[in-house]
């Protein structure tokens with residue numbers, strides 16, 4: 001995963017739990033990188049999972065809730081760092097429809113080694129968007145938080161239902177209803 005995923009994670013942990021927690025996580029998680037991340041570097045995906053699991057054990061907050069909170073937080077960073085992508089969409093559904101065929105495509109041009117999920121989009125009706133998430137990284141809870149962050153950014157209210165389609169979590173369906 002790109003370093004930005006780690007540096008922003010530590011920022012959220014510092015804001016929510018204090019700098020000591022960041023220090024503790026770096027000291028007590030088995031991190032092949034040594035816990036030193038630069039925004040443009042690439043690190044093993046298992047390191048973010050190990051950090052989140054460690055944080056969950058220390059805070060008693062379940063892993064899915066932490067990943068979701070992190071996705072929501074990271075979206076705010078994206079609205080600043082990747083503002084030019086977001087202004088192109090008039091509303092949340094249009095934006096979510098752009099992710100797979102435009103935004104993540106541009107991300108891959110910037111970072112050819114980025115590990116990105118696959119999304120299938122279905123506009124069931126004007127008020128319903130169906131997103132199928134596919135990824136061997138099984139980060140649907142993180143996607144859920146990013147969708148929440150998107151709705152918040154566009155000032156829209158919607159209900160997000162998340163349903164695992166297969167057992168290992170590599171295919172998950174989101175039904176978003178306005």
Ligand code: HEM
Pocket residue numbers: 001002003005078079082085086096099103104107113114115116117135136137138139140142143144146147150
């Ligand atoms: C401006 C908006 C966005 C930008 C710039 C962006 C960019 C990125 C970047 C840089 C990564 C990390 C890739 C890596 O570490 O190798 C990533 C991963 C990811 N993105 Fe996006 N993203 C955006 C919006 C979204 C939204 C709205 C969703 C959800 C609907 C989403 C779903 C994901 C997921 C789930 C991953 C984790 C990798 C995986 O599950 O395989 N992204 N994105």
